[in-house]
Amino acid sequence: MNAPRPPHVRKAWYVACWSHEVGRQPLARTLYGDPIVLFRSTSGDVGALLDRCPHRGIPLSRGEVAGDRLRCSYHGWEFDTAGTCRHIPSYLGSAEKSGRAANRFAVRERQGVVWVWATPDDEPTHEPFDFAYVDKPGYAVVREDVRANATIHAVAENALDVPHTAFLHGGLFRRPEVRNRIACEVRRWHDRVECEYIGEPRPTGLVARLISPSGGVVTHFDRFFLPSIVQVEYAIGTENHFVITAACTPCDDYDTRLYAVAALRTRFPSSIVKTVLKPFGLRIFGQDAEILAAQTATTHHFGEEVYASTDVDLLGPHILKLLLRAEHGDLGNPKEEPWTRRIEMDA
């Protein structure tokens, strides 16, 4: 069966790669399934072109960077970072005709990542998302990218979902047999949704005890920003503050890469925090990626997503609603008060 196409939000920025990955070798990526080639010119600018030579369709990423241009390996056509064809070997006429240009994607490079605008040959209407606390003194920063065979809405729901942690990650940071009644307040704006967890005690798992031995009330927000950002913010007592933000890139409809940037402030040296957090986070994510792939396999088999939700599916349905609206260009009213709902659950 064909799986349904998830919402596409094209008037938006997505992370194509980390800055250090684009050099003088062409870098091949995909966005919504389409191939993109990134390269850095001698002046340091990053170009992002559709990875198909307009001449005979050969991926430009098979070619090489020559000065400020990307050269196709088949006939040697050369393109600049704007996609313009600048040279055609053997040919005595002028190379620069519009029909010979490669489709180009707008690019922004900041905070160590390269963003591309998901509509080719288009001018961006806003700037990319800003990773919070990354540039702030006192915060250690950890970066990592991971991949899941699932849609952005499945990945984002999973990343911000509390109830599954006791089962799928049983013992790692929540345990099924220890439950606390907490309040959850969901607030949905036109372009984002968040949940605040109120009265949550310090988690009881192993890692929580290592990070915050003395206990203390937890401040905890889970957030989704259209069209692709998930963010978990935790404060334990006054000393510990974690803001983990991941930009989800739809490499394909059921293939999402998460570019995660964690900003951490604790009473421990940052090197220790990084050493502990990274393998722990990757282990958690490995379990999530496996279950998400199983969810995708079901969607492919049945050709549809049929989900029965309850109140404790706090954010998933809102995320999908926002994405479906955004796909159709309905960006809502920025001046409206947020939609708000408070429920209780056992976490």
Next chain:
Amino acid sequence: MNAPRPPHVRKAWYVACWSHEVGRQPLARTLYGDPIVLFRSTSGDVGALLDRCPHRGIPLSRGEVAGDRLRCSYHGWEFDTAGTCRHIPSYLGSAEKSGRAANRFAVRERQGVVWVWATPDDEPTHEPFDFAYVDKPGYAVVREDVRANATIHAVAENALDVPHTAFLHGGLFRRPEVRNRIACEVRRWHDRVECEYIGEPRPTGLVARLISPSGGVVTHFDRFFLPSIVQVEYAIGTENHFVITAACTPCDDYDTRLYAVAALRTRFPSSIVKTVLKPFGLRIFGQDAEILAAQTATTHHFGEEVYASTDVDLLGPHILKLLLRAEHGDLGNPKEEPWTRRIEMDA
């Protein structure tokens, strides 16, 4: 090309597994391509549910059996053998709403096999097929399941076809150069078809000589019962009686599992008969499975089945006719006399 969809007969029982295969670990199977999970509750009952959690689509077979319930591995939703959702962790409301139930399949466990009714959430209108002679004194019973990449009608025709044995299984039990003129009487009722072979001498191959060294006229019936049972009954003289019945399960349209149950009475100790019969049968079936897979590959390539039959294709066309009728709910008239035809052939 897309291969044509073979007839589906859904108001019917199919074998899902042997009894001993369903225990406290969930067991994943497929029926007409759909995933089914089987599990045994503490009381010994077998449950069969569609292998998709109604919550987020995760296969329930990834979960675990907890008491009388099957628990999903993602969020811990729990289902009983009737498919009812009995518990949702974290959630403070009542779990048991119909929209949260898993689709369930009626189950019968008897004679060492587990049957499921191929329409979910449906009440069976009759009971499963009874394996003949299995419970009768003096009969040794051999069970084995094998798999073929072919439709039920191709598998059933092959299992009951005489002419191919001299070629495909040349030398194993019939030889092309030794031919006997025999009479074949085909009788088709509303729900089954059989062929009686009249005047067939003892086969001349190796195994036949071992089983019946003294010779004797053979009584031989081949039978198909709607929608999935093939049966070969042989008697050689008065001492030897073999009834081999196989229930064909459409795991998918072109993937059929045969649950074969052989009831055997001979003058040899049953342990010797089993030891000889099983490897011989598996070798024969291996050749059949290979040719059936080639037949399926042709059907996929050309997107259709185009078959030229002759009189000596005794049962295949009748099997397909019965299946096509049954698919459309036309069960014929049980009171009518059977359709009968007698032909001669060289076997």
Next chain:
Amino acid sequence: MNAPRPPHVRKAWYVACWSHEVGRQPLARTLYGDPIVLFRSTSGDVGALLDRCPHRGIPLSRGEVAGDRLRCSYHGWEFDTAGTCRHIPSYLGSAEKSGRAANRFAVRERQGVVWVWATPDDEPTHEPFDFAYVDKPGYAVVREDVRANATIHAVAENALDVPHTAFLHGGLFRRPEVRNRIACEVRRWHDRVECEYIGEPRPTGLVARLISPSGGVVTHFDRFFLPSIVQVEYAIGTENHFVITAACTPCDDYDTRLYAVAALRTRFPSSIVKTVLKPFGLRIFGQDAEILAAQTATTHHFGEEVYASTDVDLLGPHILKLLLRAEHGDLGNPKEEPWTRRIEMDA
């Protein structure tokens, strides 16, 4: 995405195999994706049948040749080189009914190759292409077949394209930095197109220096003959004459086999020429096959071919035009003067 179907020219001969490949074992090939079985009868004739037994669809190439007939491995049906069913084991009636015949393809065997006519059960309207100079004294002949995952029009354009040689095969026989202004005259008839390169100096690469150390003006023609023949003719001075002809067989839409026959006359012993030419040609072709597979992958991804051509794409657009015409049965006017165009380029 589905790649577009390239033009099919069915009223035409294609090479199925080299003569020495058809013996007493059935040989399986494909043409436009359809399976064909070739076999040689005791009288030496070659039969070519659709590789599907009319009885139950089993590939006849799984069977064996018995005398003048091909026998199916499932039930032993036997077919002669005309496709007529001549024997059905077990069956007491007459085998030879038209509904039991296998589809057959007309065959010609000459110059060491076996040609089949691409429309089954059809009478050819003309004879196959004649390989030039192959039978002429003084010429060494080298034969080789290679395969590319690409359409005939992509393969033919590539084989006859000059500008890519400096890039894709950089250093092997042309170098990007050494350019000569030459004239190219393209002539298109109703059934073929050629380009003559005028004023081309001796190539400067390694192999060219070996073959023609004393230099001399080059005569060079590239030719395409409908629907599948590419030919490169080179003369260097008066002593060296190379005619390399390849018959392209559409095994499938994006899988083309080239049966190349090179006729060579030089001042060197033919054994030396063969020893040098073959590995060089195979190395060149390996680079071409890799770039053609990349071109095909792009076509599959985007579901279309979008090509921007310039004047120096001398033959490709004409080849596609001739194929599209021929597919629709428009064979043009053989009496018309050729369409002619002269351009200059740097080669």
